[in-house]
Amino acid sequence: MSNEQSPSSAHAWLVITTLDDPDTAETLAGALVKQGLAACVHILPPGRSIYMWKGNIEIDSEVTLLIKTAPARLNELQTQLADQHPYDTPEIIALPIERGLPDYLDWITQCTS
16 A cells, blocks of 8 residues: 555545455444444445456455545554455545545544544
């Protein structure tokens, strides 16, 4: 995972990953919240993913996780996701949250401190 510093304008981060089943997603989400790496993880209903893998077009059902974390926990969260993820090359994308309800952004920081 990238060890680049978070931009100073990011008050929090939204990290996106996908998993192949809801039970695995719930287990991983619970572990991330329990470890203080995530304030909240939304698990979206299964959807279809169409992607290229090893020269073949694959179509699979996946659940998407939307993970909220503080800038100070981003690198550790990405490392933990990569280590615990069952995929060989998991989707782990981090998007900066530059604006939001201040109380909500403070809550993310409090939960991940």
